[in-house]
Amino acid sequence: MRQGKILLAQQAVDVATTATGITRLDDGREVSSDVVQWLPPVSGTVFGVALNDTGQRAAWNSRFYDAPYKTPPKTPVLFVKPANTHTGHNTAVALPEDGSPIQSGGALGVVIGQRARHITAENAGQVIAGYTIVNELSLPEDSVYRPAIKAKCRDGFCPIGPLVTPAAAITNPHGLEVRTYVNGELSGIANTHDFLRPIGELIAFISSFITLNPGDLIICGPAAPRIDLAAGDTVAIEIDGLGRLENHIVASPFATTGETA
Amino acid sequence: MKRARIHWQGQAYDVTVGDDNRVTLPDGRTLAETEVQWLPPASGTIFALGLNYADHAAELAFKAPTEPLVFIKAPNTLTGHRQVSVRPDNVEYMHYEAELVVVIGKTARNVKREDAMAYVGGYTVCNDYAVRDFLENYYRPNLRVKSRDTLTPIGPWIVDAADVADPGNLTLRTYVNGELRQQGSTRDLIFDIPYLIEYLSGFMTLSPGDMIATGTPEGLADVKPGDEVIVEVEQVGRLVNHIVSEADYEATLSVSAQEQQA
Numbered sequence: 001m002r003q004g005k006i007l008l009a010q011q012a013v014d015v016a017t018t019a020t021g022i023t024r025l026d027d028g029r030e031v032s033s034d035v036v037q038w039l040p041p042v043s044g045t046v047f048g049v050a051l052n053d054t055g056q057r058a059a060w061n062s063r064f065y066d067a068p069y070k071t072p073p074k075t076p077v078l079f080v081k082p083a084n085t086h087t088g089h090n091t092a093v094a095l096p097e098d099g100s101p102i103q104s105g106g107a108l109g110v111v112i113g114q115r116a117r118h119i120t121a122e123n124a125g126q127v128i129a130g131y132t133i134v135n136e137l138s139l140p141e142d143s144v145y146r147p148a149i150k151a152k153c154r155d156g157f158c159p160i161g162p163l164v165t166p167a168a169a170i171t172n173p174h175g176l177e178v179r180t181y182v183n184g185e186l187s188g189i190a191n192t193h194d195f196l197r198p199i200g201e202l203i204a205f206i207s208s209f210i211t212l213n214p215g216d217l218i219i220c221g222p223a224a225p226r227i228d229l230a231a232g233d234t235v236a237i238e239i240d241g242l243g244r245l246e247n248h249i250v251a252s253p254f255a256t257t258g259e260t261a
Numbered sequence: 262m263k264r265a266r267i268h269w270q271g272q273a274y275d276v277t278v279g280d281d282n283r284v285t286l287p288d289g290r291t292l293a294e295t296e297v298q299w300l301p302p303a304s305g306t307i308f309a310l311g312l313n314y315a316d317h318a319a320e321l322a323f324k325a326p327t328e329p330l331v332f333i334k335a336p337n338t339l340t341g342h343r344q345v346s347v348r349p350d351n352v353e354y355m356h357y358e359a360e361l362v363v364v365i366g367k368t369a370r371n372v373k374r375e376d377a378m379a380y381v382g383g384y385t386v387c388n389d390y391a392v393r394d395f396l397e398n399y400y401r402p403n404l405r406v407k408s409r410d411t412l413t414p415i416g417p418w419i420v421d422a423a424d425v426a427d428p429g430n431l432t433l434r435t436y437v438n439g440e441l442r443q444q445g446s447t448r449d450l451i452f453d454i455p456y457l458i459e460y461l462s463g464f465m466t467l468s469p470g471d472m473i474a475t476g477t478p479e480g481l482a483d484v485k486p487g488d489e490v491i492v493e494v495e496q497v498g499r500l501v502n503h504i505v506s507e508a509d510y511e512a513t514l515s516v517s518a519q520e521q522q523a
Contacts, residue, residue: 045335050400069398078404080333082306084466096464117410147332147400149308155370155466209349209409210337254371 002163002243003130005039005088006031012039017163033162038088040160041132042111044215046086048136048152049202050077050144053194053222060144068145076197076205079148081136081158081219089162092250093137094155095231099251102157103226105136106180106237107219108173108192110199111164116212121200127212128199130164131173133245134219135237138226159247160217170241174198180227181236188225195221263498264383265418266341268298278418294417299341302385302419303364305470307334308461309389310360311402313451313476320479329452329460332400334389334474338408342417343501346390347410348486350507357484358389358477359435359492361428361447363454364419369467377458380467383419384428386500387474388435388492390414390484411510414492414502415472425496429453432495433478437488445478447494 001016004023008031015031017023023033051057051073064072087093095102113129136158139151170176173192180188197205199220206212229235229249236246263278269292276284282294311330312318318325340346348355366382390412395405407413425431428447435443447453452460457473484490486506493499505513 045337047335047404071398073399074397075395075403075405077399079400080335080404080408082333082465084306084468144399145401146330147402149331149333150464153333154464209405210335211410213337 002165004041004161004163007037007039038090038162040086040088041162041164042160042215042217044112044213044217046081046158046160046217046219047206048079048081048219049221050079052076052196052202052220053190054196055190055194055222055225057196076202077144078206079152082153084155085153085158087156087159087247089159089245090247091156091159092248093157093159094250094252096139096154097252097254099231100139101228101230102137102249103140103228104180104182104188104235104237105134105138105226106178106188106190106239107134107136107221108176108178108239109134109160110173110203110218110220112212112216112218113167113214115214116203116207119203119207121198121204124200124203125167127203128167129214130166131170131242132161132164132217133237133239133242134217135159135235135245135247136219159245161245163243165242176240176242178222179238180225181238182227182229182233184234187227190222190225192220192222262421262424263418265302265416266300268300269296273300295343299343299417301339301341301415302417303470303472304336305365305468305472307336307339307413307472307474308332309334309407309474310452310457310476314445314449314478315451316445316449316479317477320481325451329457331461332402332407334408334413335404337410338413340411340414342414344411344414345503345505345510346412346414347507347510348484348504349392349409352392352394354393354483356391356393356481357435357437357443357490357492358391358481359433359443359494360387360389360474360477361431361433361494361497362387362415363457363473363475365467365469365471365473366422367469369458369462372458372462374455374459377455378422380458381422381454382469383421384425384494384497385416385419385472386492386494386498387413387415388490388500388502389474389477414500416500417498420497431497434493435480436491437482437484439489442482443478443480445480447475449478450475
């Protein structure tokens with residue numbers, strides 16, 4: 001059974017979706033998954049891991065030896081997607097005020113199921129509750145030297161869901177295809193077997209100095225290929241066995257382009 | 262008014278704090294500062310500023326930035342007043358950073374500098390410890406430097422914004438084992454509070470309870486297990502913290518886990 005959250009009568013309520021695609025509330029009532037307002041299925045801290053796929057790593061490699069980097073990353077490159085970025089399936093995400101494009105970031109999300117600190121890579125599976133889809137939206141990055149707050153922390157820049165699939169249902173999380181669709185057209189394919197560091201290593205590293213809690217989410221990548229998105233686009237991320245996360249890109253409500261008062 | 266969150270006899274409470282640091286529970290009972298466990302006084306997104314005092318930027322041999330250097334800390338790193346912070350074993354340099362923290366009071370999006378102070382709910386103090394051994398030139402300062410468990414004491418309380426007449430002219434001080442080690446004034450902030458609120462709310466929504474740690478002045482030094490580190494911001498608060506070694510901390514945790522099982 002996959003778990004999710006929807007907004008019902010102004011309240012966040014849990015839902016579960018069966019293998020045949022029927023979504024029900026806890027009390028057994030069926031809801032139409034097309035019309036419900038989906039919320040992120042998790043509510044903990046969301047950690048991202050940058051440059052964790054071989055494609056992205058190769059793209060940046062020639063610059064790693066230049067200033068200011070001087071040497072390639074020695075440890076996983078982490079970031080936080082704060083609460084204002086979290087949004088659910090089928091929601092609208094606004095472009096920056098100046099209308100400049102944003103980029104898709106289809107990625108596997110690992111949901112933590114129990115409190116975890118100093119977990120070894122070998123034991124990491126024990127703390128994973130399940131997996132979900134994340135679209136780690138970003139402005140294009142021309143540097144990874146300073147924290148990417150402006151690029152990655154805009155409102156709605158972290159769609160998650162629709163559902164969390166239990167870990168037991170995914171035999172090999174390192175062999176999942178991640179497909180990006182823009183306006184229904186397949187625009188990019190990546191695969192979780194291209195992770196530079198597997199999930200267990202990431203959990204071991206993070207939990208060596210951060211206590212992870214149930215409901216925390218680790219975006220493990222891949223974020224490649226990133227695809228430019230414009231107002232009016234519908235972007236969907238599909239991951240084998242996890243479903244499809246779709247969002248709508250809209251102009252900023254604060255747009256400063258065009259006529260001025 | 263000073264407001265805090267404490268843990269007492271198995272339960273968390275929102276409390277008010279008097280001038281003698283006694284806390285008043287919602288039912289009116291009062292408790293001494295040392296009778297309660299102090300929790301972080303807010304729980305939103307934690308923004309922190311790097312290199313936001315010119316003297317500190319120079320101390321680290323950096324040019325002062327032309328745009329705020331903002332990073333985000335995850336909630337795991339927060340701890341309260343009179344708690345311990347863990348110095349990892351086998352590191353060369355871990356330093357304190359006394360900072361004034363702005364706590365957002367109402368939802369802010371696209372707020373102009375001249376209106377920004379109306380969005381401040383109050384102020385608190387943090388000690389934004391950093392372990393410099395773990396600095397790398399990727400998303401610097403990274404989470405291993407700045408978001409470690411226990412390494413951001415914050416509190417003890419939030420002082421209402423109305424009670425601080427001029428947050429742009431407050432003295433910050435750090436004492437290690439009673440000795441004054443760091444001193445500066447918020448008048449030397451490169452990017453002041455209105456600027457930071459305009460900057461952040463210009464591309465994201467700030468919500469009540471979000472915290473902006475505004476940076477630290479010069480005067481950094483290594484701290485060791487056993488040290489008592491006090492950071493204070495004039496008119497806001499005085500935050501006490503003790504450094505423990507990783508080995509001692511892990512031993513305490515395993516003892517308390519055994520006690521819970523017993």
